[in-house]
Amino acid sequence: MGKSETTFTPYVRAEDDLPQITVKAVLLGILLSAILAGANAYLGLKVGMTVSASIPAAVISMAALRLFKRSNILENNIVQTAASAGESLAAGVIFTLPALILLRYWTDFPFWDTMAIAMFGGILGVLFTIPLRRALIIQQKLKFPEGVATGEVLKAGSTGGKGIIQIAWAALAAGGYKLGQTGLKIFSGSVSGSVTAGHSIFGIGTELSVALLGVGYIVGLNIAVLVFGGGLISWLFGIPLYMAFASPAEIAEVTGGISGYEAALEIWSEKIRYMGVGAMVVGGIWALISLAKPLKDGIQSSWEAVKQARSGDGDQGLRTERDMPINLVLWGVVGLSIPIFIVFTQVIDTTHLPVSRGLYWLTMATGVLFSLVAGFLFASVAGYMAGLVGSSNNPISGVTIATILATSLILLAILGTQLDFAVDSSRAQAAAAAAIVVGAMVACAAAIAGDNMQDLKAGQLVGATPYKQQIMQIVGVVSAALVIAPILSLLFNAYGLGGVLPREGMNPDEMLSAPQATLMQSVAEGVFARNLEWNMIWIGAVIAVAIIIFDKVLEARGSSFRSPVLAVAVGIYLPLELTVPIFIGGGLAWWAGRTVARRAGKEGKDPEQARGEAERQGLLFSSGLITGEALVGIILAIPFAIQESTDALRIVPEWFIPYADWAGGLAALFFIGWLYRVAVKRQN
Structure with a gap:
């Protein structure tokens, strides 16, 4: 629980102003922001989930700053603040902008447009959280789990050397495994199979990805079970039931005559995954409803702090309570509306949206206004949710899809007077693209807001x-925005995204699924083209309502296990093979914690302290697994793009494929055992 303002004592006292924004801290923060943005972009495009990098960034910065004679904990905190802003911005971008590729509105990621959307949306997120800091960190008693953990890691800087070694070994091993999988083709990337019963197909498969294993460990057993459970809803019930009740002609139209696991995958892609859309929409709306009162109280408290600052009251004189001046915040938000308006007109021009001049400018102005209003609303929600469940579990995708749905309906009301979207698909495409751009601004602001609140909580703990x-958060946003477009372009041209391959002859098995962006594209385009699978969406909505009711029952009983609906919705929407390693990673985290707690109890030690140490060790190692696989995936994109083939580095013949399945499976088992051993290892 958070501490009140009157009882809290920071690690560094307010009167002890140590150097913070130094040249080495800025340069290191810029570098780590760019690297972690690339790693999270790859991970998010692959699986549709991202994880907070605040703790790994803190450990890496501690190791790097030790190379200098003089450094301190506040300088270290500044580095991780900038670095974690980069990885959060990547989440907002990859959840939305690839949808423009899937719409065939963009053929690649143009540098200036992509950079501007990411940068302006991210800066809005920073500015929106400044007046919320007092309300959510000081006045509200929220956990901010990752912010507290980051603060504790910073204070325990003497263990930074061991932490960086764990991350380095895990990253090297995961990178080598990824090279063997995607580059050399020695290891398979996935294994799958199916069972046919009557007219139904029961498919099962798993990705042999150590990054997803690490994601599962970090999010824990509860979330991992829910994500996997969502996958089972689609694959164990949804697909078989659809095939049992659909006519042979309908099934043949969807599958194209193929059979087995590929047929199940096609049915999931064309039909069943839209249950995830319905569940995600209901989950996003529920998040807003459940947070209405806390959000109202938080905004009210924030404006009270603004009034105090203007009148000179309060404790703004204390270094540890000094925010960026509120007048700069307000003028910054107003000033950003102008470049945001220009970006909108550049991305959605009159050639793509041929309506009357007055209606066109009204559409663009509405998009800007909605970006600012929804941006502040959802940044507040994201900041509050980060305090409750942490940044990694923050339902950014839920609030983003709610934004895109609302924006699409507003634009439909405005533009429907002149355009018949059911007849002209190109205009429906442009209108959907406009909704996606608004959603991208809001998603970037919300993603940054949640991360920033964690960083500010860590900053409060260390003083x-x-x-x-807040200045370094903006530096981190700008750094990540400058590299995100080239990284996305590189990944797209090397692997393809969400069913779109940039050229013929590419291997669809290597394609990055971009599940969240596909979800955004489906909803935005479907509103205008009126071709969504509404039956499946309504079924997903009903499932979501049932999950919400179940969660309220668990809450009333005081259960430690909860069922946040958005975690299940993500699982429904993801391919089952992506949820299996996440489930295994969550199970490992639970088993490792249980093992060390039992051992500590037998030895007369504190079980909870032992469990926390196992969690930290496994978290660092898992972060290394994610970083290593993601960075090698980005590096491999370079020769793949140059050679225009994902077989550019292949060293084994086609007949080796069955043996690659065995090799990949055995290697995955090795990493599972290694992660478990690291987590339960005794600390001297």
Whole structure:
């Protein structure tokens, strides 16, 4: 629980102003922001989930700053603040902008447009969280789990050397495994199979990805079970039931005559995954409803703090309570509306949206206004949710899809007077693209807001100066925005995204699924083209309502296991093979914690302290697995793009494929055992 303002004592006292924004801290923060943005972009496009990098960034920065004679904990905190902003911005971008590729509105990621959307949306997120810092960190008693954990890691800087070694070994091993999988083709990337019963197909498969194993460990057993459970809803019930009740002609139209696991995958892609859309929409709306009162109280408290700052009251004189001046925040938001308007007109021009001049400018102005209003609303929600469940479990995709759905309906009401979207698909495409761009602004702001609140909580624990952290958050946003477009372009041209391959002859098995962006594209385009699978969406909505009711029952009983609906919705929408390693990673985290707690109890030690140490060790190692696989995936994209083939580095013949399945499976089992051993290892 958070501490009140009157009882809290920071690690560094307010009167002890140590150097924070130094040259080495800025340069290291910029570098780590760019690297972690690339790693999270790859992970998010692959699986539709991202994880917070605050703790790995803190450990890496500690190791790097030790190379200098003089450094301190506040300087270290500044580095991780900028670095974690980069990975959060990547989440907002990859959840939305690839949808423009899937719409065939973009053929690649143009540098200036992509950079501007990411940068302006991210800066909005920073500005929106400044007036919320007091309300959510000081006045609200929220956990901010990752912010507290990051603060504790920073304070325990003497263990940074061991932590960086764990991350390095895991990253090297995961990178080598990824090279053997995707580059050399020695290991298979996945295994799958199916069973046919009557007219129904029961498919099962798993990705042999150590990054997904690490994701599962970090999010824990509860979330991992829910994500996997969502996959089972689609694959164990949804697909078989659809095939049992659909006519042979309908099934043949969807599958194209193929059979087995491929047929199940096609049915999931064309039909069943839309249950995830319905569940995600209901989940996003529920998040807003459940947070209405706390959000109202938080905004009210924030404006009270603004009034105090203007009148000179309060404790703004304390270094540890000094935010960026509120007048700069307000003028910054107003000032950003102009470049945001220009970006909208550049991305959605009159050639793609041929309506009257007055209606066109009204559409663009509405998009900007909605970006600012929804951006602040959802940034507040994201900041509050980060305090409750952490950044990694923050339902950014839920609030983003709610934004895109609302924007699409508003634009349909405005533009429907002149355009018949059911007849002209190109205009429906442009209108959907406009909704996606608005959603991208809001998603970037919300993603940054949740991460920033964690960083500011960590800063409160160590005694940082808030306005200096806020400056470095902007530095991290700009750094990530400058590299995100080239990274996305590289990944798209090397692997393809969400069913879109940039050229003929590419291997669809290597394609990055971009599940969240596909979801955004489906909803935005479907509103205008009126071709969504509404029956499946309504079924998903009903499932979501049932999950919400179940969660309320668990809450009333005081259960430690909860069922947040958005976690299940993500599982419904993801291919089952992506949820299996996440489930295994969550199970490992639970088993490792249980093992060390029992051992500590037998030895007369504190079980909870032992469990926390196992969690930290496994978290660092898992972060290394994610970083290693993601970075090698990005590096491999370079020769793949140059050679225009994912077989550019293949060293084994086609007949080796069955043996590659065995090799990949055995290697995956090795990593599972290694992660478990690291987590339960005794600390001297």
